[in-house]
Amino acid sequence: MAAHPVSPLAPATYPELPAIPGVRFATAEAGIKYKNRTDVLLCTFEPGTVVAGVLTRSKCPSAAVDWCREHLAGGAARALLVNSGNANAFTGRKGREAVALSAQIVSDALGVPEETIFLASTGVIGEPLPAEKFAGVTDALVSRQAEGPWMDAAKAIMTTDTFPKLASATVEFDGVEVCISGIAKGSGMIAPDMATMLSFVFTDAPIAPELLQRLLQPAIDMSFNAVTVDSDTSTSDTCLVFATGKAPIAPITTAADPRAQVFADALFDVLHALAIHVVRDGEGATKMVSVNVEGATDDASANRIARSIANSPLVKTAIAGEDANWGRVVMAVGKSGEPADRDLLSIRFGDLVVAEAGERAAGYDEAATSAYMKGEDLSITVDIGLGQGRATVYTCDLTHGYISINGSYRS
Amino acid sequence: MAAHPVSPLAPATYPELPAIPGVRFATAEAGIKYKNRTDVLLCTFEPGTVVAGVLTRSKCPSAAVDWCREHLAGGAARALLVNSGNANAFTGRKGREAVALSAQIVSDALGVPEETIFLASTGVIGEPLPAEKFAGVTDALVSRQAEGPWMDAAKAIMTTDTFPKLASATVEFDGVEVCISGIAKGSGMIAPDMATMLSFVFTDAPIAPELLQRLLQPAIDMSFNAVTVDSDTSTSDTCLVFATGKAPIAPITTAADPRAQVFADALFDVLHALAIHVVRDGEGATKMVSVNVEGATDDASANRIARSIANSPLVKTAIAGEDANWGRVVMAVGKSGEPADRDLLSIRFGDLVVAEAGERAAGYDEAATSAYMKGEDLSITVDIGLGQGRATVYTCDLTHGYISINGSYRS
Structure with a gap:
């Protein structure tokens, strides 16, 4: 009768995700809600990284979703801070203050503009997020920045998930291998329909942010928007794709470039694999x-x-x-x-x-x-x-x- | 963990419904699916009885729903045959044949036109309904026609219901008491939204069928259409109201008649009480x-x-x-x-x-x-x-x- 400690539909093995040039990260235990597990992920991106994203269309989005929506227009990204244990949703003025404080803490620690910092929170709704706890772990997070292991990043963002969710694809352009790797979390309150649960995808492709955004939406529609666990759409659904541009190939800037479709197909493969992982970790799922x-x-x-x-x-x-x-x-x-x-x-x-x-x-x-x-x-x-x-x-x-x-x- | 044998939200006592002049009924064990319980209800109405009804808007309605929709236009009713254990839904040609046979059996036994016979079926979907079994119990059903007890009628139409559902109201016009009594069944696949589960209401009011139909829809919207157990809309939702006209008062023929609103309010009270019973018997419900x-x-x-x-x-x-x-x-x-x-x-x-x-x-x-x-x-x-x-x-x-x-x- 009880839920399985690990979904019977969990994968037998997990992929080893390659390093993505230009992306580094670390995790920490900020003690937001959980004990004895990591609950915060800080990714940093080298200058020149662009971002595209799709966010929940819930009429009651989280404060972090509002923040991302505002700053996606800029197209530039230097950091991503994600916490689990608290969604910072329906937290009113306190929620906006927590978002502002989070961005300020990261901005101060990294010396990058606040508008290039992206935020996501997942967990309980309606509890004020104690963002000041991030300050206590930021030094450690910054000093430990590394290119792996991705498994740690995937684990730090889990809530009721019973297994971490990772997927990766590579494409070759002009003899150069370009990587796309992603992580996701989600198990209940899953009926994205309009956007997705938390998912973060990273690539070293040099790609224009407008084009990245344009390629992302149809890939989302066929992946995260095609899954449902319980028909309940989250307040926090967020999918962000960061492209560092470090792969030594000519930039992909228009949809007419034949490489754009090849890249889009690989991006879809990653998103689809992550979306299927989310269903296979659906709360209580056995089929x-x-x-x-x-x-x-x-x-x-x-x-x-x-x-x-x-x-x-x-x-x-x-x-x-x-x-x-x-x-x-x-x-x-x-x-x-x-x-x-x-x-x-x-x-x-x-x-x-x-x-x-x-x-x-x-x-x-x-x-x-x-x-x-x-x-x-x-x-x-x-x-x-x-x-x-x-x-x-x-x-x-x-x-x-x-x-x-x-x-x-x-x- | 298991379901309760009787819903903890069942009523402590059941009302004694009064006889409705012009309405008689009997129940029998036809052995459609269940053993050792009644599964068929035959109501008969005296000449002059009119009928109004609201049926499921499912795009895949049962054969009985199709039959009722076709014959409601006539406005006249002499009999109602209801079975539990088989919904006769998604049964194709066999379903239409079963409906035709059912009507013929009742028509032959009572000597009334087939188009004045109303049919409803509830239970498993997709199994052919063995309508020939009705023939074996029709003589007994006809010979045992009586004005009560209504509890027997309510029990014969139950499926996963854990308690019978009955409600009644009376209004006084010119010193004459007019009765409205109803029964309903329903526990799962309950999200009528557009019509209702099986519910049958009987009154001795002399009321024009067009007016009865006009008063019924808004009452349904505020009662059965305002309940949901599991968001799943049945293929068989049916609410029929039969008015025998036996109460010795001047006929109610227009909405401008002040008695029309009084009657509509009492009709709503009955429908609302039945709808609440359906929710309180929602499958597995404890609140x-x-x-x-x-x-x-x-x-x-x-x-x-x-x-x-x-x-x-x-x-x-x-x-x-x-x-x-x-x-x-x-x-x-x-x-x-x-x-x-x-x-x-x-x-x-x-x-x-x-x-x-x-x-x-x-x-x-x-x-x-x-x-x-x-x-x-x-x-x-x-x-x-x-x-x-x-x-x-x-x-x-x-x-x-x-x-x-x-x-x-x-x-």
Whole structure:
């Protein structure tokens, strides 16, 4: 009944992320909330580093989100400070003061302008963030700046996460290897839809900030915006991409440059891998599910139907119970409000056709379907039968573990 | 951890519903799915009975819903056949045949036109309904028609319900008492929003069917459409109101008749009481919560915000854990996408102000708030601070019981 100490869907091994020229970092125990674990990450970037980002569209964003939104326009980044244990969200004037104090502490320690410092906070909502605690660890953080290990950075930003989340990709331009590495955190309050949970991506590519921003949004839409754990959108969703420009190649400045698409594809690979890690660490998750909708009137409609299925508590509890309950899938299609004709629907679990033309498939095989549902990685595909629209949304099951985690933890 | 055999929020006593002149009924065990319990209800109405109804707006409605939608236009009703154990939803051609056969069996037994027979089914989705089983019990159902007891009718339509749901109201016109009595079923897959779960209401008022329909919709909007158990909208939501016209008063034919509003208010009282019963029997529920939003830009916006809070799994698990986690309420306001200004929000749990002007209230009292959360009937009130829009949505907590019920039962 209890939640697993480590998600059963955690990866068997973790990648060794390479150093990114121009990026250094360190972690520390500031004692914001947790004891005996790191809870603060300070990354520093060499001059010339640019930044792009996507932030939550929640109408009640955290103070750090407001700060980032204001300073992303500048496009220049020299530092990133992230803490776990306190989201500094819904903290009013105190929240703005905590953000200002955080930026000032880092600015003083590094001698860089406050507007080049980016901030993110994750943890409990509504508690004032004791930003003065950062001052006590800043000297240590600055003196220990190093190019690795990335695992330490990934661990320092965890909250209810049961495993650290890292991903990396490399592309070669003119014989030069360019790296893109990222970390993320997130386990509950995950339905980014509009932005993402906390994720930080680093590259040595020399790329114009406007172009980076332009490449980022579609990659986010197909990765973090395509996952949901519990339909609850965080106040703190933040994805920032820092590009140091240290790779010795000609700068990539326009979308017309063929390297831009190659870079965008690699960026997507990193974001997608991180997003999948977030679902696989969904609070209480024991099954990973990709919900595919095809044949909808258009892609947007397919996405709304897929999301309706992926967010349905009845679908998610059925998956937890290893029950191929396609009736609940039909229900979720119906409640989405999107164009659908009951008598054209067909539904597959994996490759097994369970329903066709609006009723149970003639060849429905209960034993085979039940056996399939015992797997850890499942796919549900619904063909609406009306058009060419398609979408995929990734989710997990809804288990006793989710209730245990969230019925007792003020996060 | 397990679900309660009877909801802890069940009423202590049940009302004795009066006989409604012109309405008789009986129940039977047709063996559709359940063993050793009644699963079919046949109500018969004297000539002159009119009917109004509201049906699910699911794009994948059950075959019985389609049948009712087609025949509501006629406005005349002579019988109602309801079964539990099988929803006859997503059953394709077989579903339409089962509906036709059901109507034919009842029509033959009673000698009334098929178009005056109303049908409703609730239970598993996707299984063909063995309507031929009705034939085996019809003679008994017809011979046992009686004016009571209503408790039997309420029990025959239950599925995962843990208690029967009944409500009644009387109004006096010209010294004559007019009765309105209703029954309902519903426990999971409850987010009617557009219509309702199964609910049947009976009155002896002489009222024009067009007027009855016109009075019904706003009453539904404030009752069944204001409750949510799990955000999942059923394929079978049906509310039908039958008026026999047997009360010896002048017919009520127009909304201008002052009796129309008196009747509408009493009808609302019955529907609201039934809707609250449905929430109090929400699958796994241990707390009843009314979510009140005020100060929104308009009522529709307030409703969407209230629904976002009431459907949030994080809010609902916090309530289950007796945690006054108003940070999650802020999150749910933010994710609704409705106009809101974080720094104007205030939040109350019961009468206790927990947050004001976008941060924890100065007088926040953790002990008092924790004590309040131990109660069974809770209210959460959010003042958006922007306008005059208000709405209330009723919901329950999300517990291990919900997971247990839905992770193992193919409904």
